[in-house]
Amino acid sequence: MLEVGRLSAGYGRARVLFDVDLKVRGGEVVALLGRNGAGKSTTLKAIMGLLPPSAGEVIFDGHDLRHLQPYEVARLGVGYVPEDRRIFTDLTVAENLEVGRQPPRAAAPVWTEQKLFELFPALAGLRGRRGSRMSGGEQQMLCIARTLAGNPAAILMDEPSEGLAPVVVEQVARAIVELKRSGVAVLLAEQSPAFTARVADRTYLLETGIIRSP
Numbered sequence: 411m412l413e414v415g416r417l418s419a420g421y422g423r424a425r426v427l428f429d430v431d432l433k434v435r436g437g438e439v440v441a442l443l444g445r446n447g448a449g450k451s452t453t454l455k456a457i458m459g460l461l462p463p464s465a466g467e468v469i470f471d472g473h474d475l476r477h478l479q480p481y482e483v484a485r486l487g488v489g490y491v492p493e494d495r496r497i498f499t500d501l502t503v504a505e506n507l508e509v510g511r512q513p514p515r516a517a518a519p520v521w522t523e524q525k526l527f528e529l530f531p532a533l534a535g536l537r538g539r540r541g542s543r544m545s546g547g548e549q550q551m552l553c554i555a556r557t558l559a560g561n562p563a564a565i566l567m568d569e570p571s572e573g574l575a576p577v578v579v580e581q582v583a584r585a586i587v588e589l590k591r592s593g594v595a596v597l598l599a600e601q602s603p604a605f606t607a608r609v610a611d612r613t614y615l616l617e618t619g620i621i622r623s624p
Contacts (some may be wrong), residue, residue, distance in 0.1 A: 411563065412457070412469070412488075413467075414431060414457065414466065414468050414469075414473075415431055415466055416431060416458060416466040417431075417453070417465070417466035418463060418464045418466055420525040424453045425464070426442065426449045426619050428619045429484055430616075430621075431464070432597075432614050432619055432621065434564065434595070434596070434597050436517075436595050437593045437594070438596070438612070439598060439609050440614070441478075441614070442457035442598065442599045442600070442616050443613050444557065444615065445617075446601065448618060450569075450600075452618055453599070454490065457475065457483075460480055460609075470564060471486070471487065471564075475549075477562065477582055481532050487515050487561075487563040488563075488564050488565070489558065489564070489565040490568065491554050491567040491568060491570060493569045495546075497538065497549050497552050497553050500540060500542065503537050503538070503552055504537045507556055510558075515563060519561065519593060519594065520561055521558040523559075524556060526559065530552075530554070530555055531590060532548060533551055533552060546573060546574065547559070547574050547577075552580065554567070554582070558589075558592065562594065563592070563593075563594065564594065564597070565589065565594055565595070565596055567586075567596065567597070567598045567599065568599045569600060570582050571587075571602055571605045572601065576596060583608055586609045586620060590609075
């Protein structure tokens with residue numbers, strides 16, 4: 411579903427990634443495990459088109475993503491959950507979900523509002539609440555749900571468990587497992603070995619921009 415080959419990227423003259431190789435199949439959760447500054451977020455941004463790679467290839471479902479804009483990558487069926495959430499704080503939960511809505515895709519599950527509320531029951535009672543009046547955990551669940559409203563075939567998740575209360579981490583973990591069951595390809599950037607071990611089928615260890623173990 412998603413294949414990255416010899417990917418290199420950086421910021422200005424500072425090179426951050428060095429020939430990164432990874433693969434994610436449909437219905438598989440693959441973790442990119444590493445400390446702060448290892449290059450995990452940079453890898454996801456380079457895949458999503460938020461950061462132009464300096465070398466290498468990014469192939470999603472047969473499409474070359476290297477020269478596409480982020481909105482074009484999203485339209486092909488790649489969802490992105492950023493580390494800083496970025497929900498629309500002046501919109502309600504329902505309005506945030508509607509903003510993320512995209513047409514159904516033949517090779518991806520369809521996420522209606524009802525299914526999203528079943529995945530995250532805590533959001534169902536907050537349908538009319540503005541994002542600015544939600545806790546950090548509620549915002550994280552909304553960010554994931556809004557991304558799923560686009561019916562992605564693959565989803566990139568940047569530190570989804572960071573800074574969350576244990577009860578919210580539990581809900582996020584269950585949601586990731588459900589995504590796997592539905593056939594979505596999940597690439598997860600994480601610092602927590604415990605969280606990674608719970609949800610991932612395979613793990614790549616990233617250190618200073620280099621894959622140390624497949």
